[in-house]
Amino acid sequence: MDWLNADEKETWTGLVSMLLLLPGRLEAPLQQESGLSLFDYLVLSHVSEAPDRRIRMSELAHLANGSLSRLSNVVKRFEHRGWVAREPDPEDGRYTIAILTDEGFEVVRAAAPTHVRAVRQFVLDPLTAADRQALTRIAAKLNVTIPNAGAAREQP
Secondary structure (H helix, E strand, C coil): CCCCCHHHHHHHHHHHHHHHHHHHHHHHHHHHHHCCCHHHHHHHHHHHHCHHHEEEHHHHHHHHCCCHHHHHHHHHHHHHHCCEEEEECCCCCCCEEEEECHHHHHHHHHHHHHHHHHHHHHHHCCCCHHHHHHHHHHHHHHHHHCCCCCCCCCCC
């Protein structure tokens, strides 16, 4: 077995620390100010950015980096609150479309400044422009090396 050398261990330890700590730092202000988890916010945000605020559940699961079953549970909760509706995809009824309601749009619009402040505070502001470019390249490389990264398949 090849153990990590000191440089590799430092890289790995830094990455894993970031992966474990960052979601909580981004979620805490959302929970406190909006009652939303980070996953809740990402789901609402991605639907709000989709054309006509409509998106296939499978694509939404991929964008929010969650399983279809987790997404279905969250969307069901959102439906009960009147934030999201679901309907069969008119182009292919084997798929389901999530639709953000006006009330859901207001929820994500109200939570967005809190999320953006946290992203700036914990991710963007500590980095230089060169750091941000490097992070973008690194994230792209790592996402490519992970088989089915964020993939969620809706079975037709």
